[in-house]
Amino acid sequence: MMSSDLHLWNFMPAEVLAHVFSFLPARDRHSVSRVCKHWAAAVSASSVWSFTEINCESEKEEGEDEGDTASFLLKMIQVHMGHIRYFKIVLDISLELNRRLACTILDVMAWSGCRLQAFHIVCYGKNPFFYSGQDVLQSFRRLLQSLDKILLQHMDFRQMPFILDNHTVGLMGSCAPNLRTLLINNHSPGLLMLRQEIIVDVLKACPKLCILGVSYVALSRDLFRELLKPTREPFKFLDLFYNGLDTDIPEELWTAMRERHPSFRVGLEFAATVPTRKMSQILKPCLPVAALRFNGFTHMADQVRLVASIYGRTLEKLVLHSAPSDNLNASLIQLARACVHLREIHCFCLVDQGVVVAFRRHCKNLNRYTLSTSLFFCDNPPTIVQ
Known part of the structure; x- marks a missing residue:
């Protein structure tokens, strides 16, 4: 300088x-x-320190060893513990050293009696085994039981690949009665362990919960009956991950949700293994879908056309992985004309220039997009990739 x-x-x-x-x-x-x-x-x-993000990764500064790195992270957390309200931990789970550091940090926070309002965990790297992460979950349970039950309002586990068990999810409800956001629609391997009754119990224990993320198969009629109670506060968003496992929810319950909660919206993500025919069965007009994510790389033109025909009034975000085709370009242009409330569109395949023009012309609220007309992608508007 x-x-x-x-x-x-x-x-x-x-x-x-x-x-x-x-x-x-x-x-x-x-x-x-x-x-x-x-x-x-x-x-x-x-x-x-009100919002604090801790990165548990193997990187270290020049001249420091791993012990020094862990030591200063723990020391800084202890010194500023009283100021932390929103805590985010980013964990590289491919190395046991990082998992041990994450557990130590969570244990220190539990012993120090921190006053968290929000907890968010993000994991990346290769998960060694499908049953891994129980040490991290055990430390989280200790932290959860030590927190101020009045303060904790938001928890986000969408990017944690470990299997969430019934006991842990039950604790989330019983230890945080003022919970407003609970996102447990993560992509965990192995068998789904959560019982539908556990989600209902959490809703009963947390009457202020207004944003819920779960697997589609965790939905039940009892869950909707709980959300439809006249004494419940307005419910805003149901974020669903569909991996091919079905549950029977009558259309009348979805309609009743829209009438009971006028601002109610749905987010829907499809696993990469879900066949397109099953997607069409889930995409129903009775669902007020505001956010959609397709993770498969098959031809998705028909699904995009279906989305344009039924979600023109509600859709605000679309993430699409698809094989490129002229049919897809035509479907995307139809989507741009129908879904004028779109704020984000991310299409991870090559599209025609006319698709980019259509979205910029018809979607006046569009503020983020990934639309590429060449072999590289850009999501920084208003630049159009040529």
Whole structure:
């Protein structure tokens, strides 16, 4: 940096620095704390640590070993524990060392009596075995039982590949009666272990729950009856993951949900192994679908055309993996004309220039898209990839 730039940084208000540092993960906050006393004071502000993201990965700074990395992460958490309200842990599960670090962090938080309002776990890397992750879940259960039951309101497990058992999900309800968001529609391997009754019990224990993410097969008539009770607060969003396992939900219950909760919307994700014929059976007009994700790489033109015909008023986000074709281009143009409320469209295959033009012309609220007319993708509007 030029000397003049350094001079300006020396007089940067601590409030501005704290706001900038609040966007950094804990590892980078540790780095900026060693720049100078002015930065060290700014990074210690409570506003910096209200949202905290911890990365449990094998990377380390030059001159540090793995023990040093774990040590400073744990020390920073302990020092700023009282300020953390929204906690996100990012875990590379391919190495046992990272899983041990994650367990230690969760245990330290449990012993310290933190006051979390939101918990989010994101896992990546190759999962060694389908039964892996029980150590992480055990540490999470200890944390859950130690938290302030009044404060905890949001939990997100969508990107955790470990199998969630009935006991853990039951604890989520009993330990967080003010829960508003619970997303457990993760892509775990192995057999589905959750009973439909557990989800109903969570709804009964958490009357303020308004955003729920589960597997499609976890739906039940009792679940809808609980959501339809006149004393329940407005329910906003049901996020579903469909892996091919069905459950019998009458169309009348979906219609009743729309009448009881006018702003009620549905998110629907299809596993890559689901055949297209089963997708058509699930995509019904009675579902007020706002977000759709197709993960298969087969020809999806017919499904896109079906979506355009029935979800023109509700669809706001579409993620599509498909084989390219002229038929698909025509279906996407039809979708752009029908679903004018779209905010996001991500199509991971080559499309014609006319598809890009159609979405920009008809979808005035579109703010993020992935539409490529060449061999690379771009999701930074308003640039059109040629």
